[in-house]
């Protein structure tokens with residue numbers, strides 16, 4: 096297996112690390128690469144590199160990083176039951192393109208189609224349908240895991256490493272194959288209704304009504320700069336699975352060719368974007384039939400969109416707040432964000448239906464709010480305030496997006512943090528699987 100020195104970064108491009116990388120294409124190369132790197136300085140597994148922060152970044156330039164996206168084959172599929180086994184480097188786009196035409200849908204998907212099945216397990220990812228479908232790992236029947244001692248384990252929900260691996264940030268081992276239960280569908284699209292919402296109170300009512308009606312998908316876009324009576328205004332989307340099959344037009348490839356200059360993103364440009372976005376249709380609401388990919392992955396329409404934040408990159412704040420605290424915590428968060436004037440477009444509000452199955456799963460019954468911030472002076476202090484509001488109201492920060500939590504903040508938000516440390520400490524050679532995030536949160540290594 097050949098190893099190449101390469102600079103790696105998360106999707107937020109806010110920190111970088113050079114590492115020795117390999118891109119195996121066959122099971123035997125993958126096994127050899129894992130064996131080589133475990134025998135040396137250790138490794139980090141990489142999927143689509145869509146985690147925003149330092150979660151998939153190695154700790155030093157002598158560490159190995161395993162790039163898994165070419166391990167993307169379908170290994171078994173039962174068309175009667177919808178149970179499929181794939182290699183862990185397979186991404187959501189390939190899953191949708193392979194199985195929707197056969198009448199089966201991956202039941203939970205994140206907001207990008209370039210995340211892989213391995214990455215989806217490592218963060219127990221959620222979609223716009225957490226209330227009705229739970230997290231991704233609720234649909235995972237099992238996976239194959241190569242633990243840091245080099246042994247291969249078949250992990251099913253009753254295995255002792257299941258809870259530590261789902262949402263476990265890749266620290267228990269390298270996931271090589273994943274078995275998922277797909278959902279039967281009869282069309283290839285969703286019927287989406289977008290409604291303009293005037294303030295936060297109306298938003299929370301709209302979510303309550305949609306949950307009561309068991310709507311398949313719900314998501315809200317919020318204008319993060321709106322203050323006072325307008326705070327929380329935005330566009331609310333609900334969607335239901337449709338029986339119709341619509342013609343899929345090949346999307347035009349669009350990309351951001353250069354890193355934008357730092358000044359391009361300022362309150363004026365964000366305000367103008369938000370105004371245009373809010374007025375992209377004139378009536379109070381509209382309903383359309385939309386293909387799964389266009390509905391689930393609107394941001395993927397422009398590849399490398401992360402370059403609009405310039406060379407210094409950006410951070411995403413994403414928290415979940417318990418349902419009972421939403422009315423109190425969300426106004427505080429939105430007010431702090433609006434006053435800072437530092438937020439960008441794309442502030443997203445969703446609901447979550449309950450806890451995930453992993454020790455470090457992010458979801459809890461409540462509201463999740465996400466917003467991007469350019470990496471510049473003052474952003475860390477702002478995140479500390481947002482972390483404090485989150486923790487004071489019993490919420491937590493999503494590790495897939497994080498690069499700033501301190502160990503103390505993390506411990507206050509994740510009640511199973513110590514149990515996770517114990518599981519990792521009990522795994523022979525667990526020090527061989529680590530990352531910058533694991534060190535920062537003292538999950539593995541010297542600080543644990």
Ligand SMILES: Cc1cc2nc3c(=O)[nH]c(=O)nc-3n(C[C@H](O)[C@H](O)[C@H](O)COP(=O)(O)OP(=O)(O)OC[C@H]3O[C@@H](n4cnc5c(N)ncnc54)[C@H](O)[C@@H]3O)c2cc1C
Nearest residue numbers: 142143144145146205206211213214217220221264265270
């Ligand atoms: C535009 C955008 C929208 C997003 N929307 C959502 C959303 O709606 N909901 C949501 O939950 N998340 C969302 N995310 C976050 C994303 O789904 C997660 O970060 C996911 O884990 C990324 O998967 P990946 O394959 O890119 O993994 P990477 O970013 O490469 O790695 C993430 C973690 O997974 C581990 N990992 C990857 N592959 C393996 C493997 N084979 N074995 C063991 N560990 C592995 C890595 O070590 C690391 O800890 C979004 C991200 C982007 C960029």
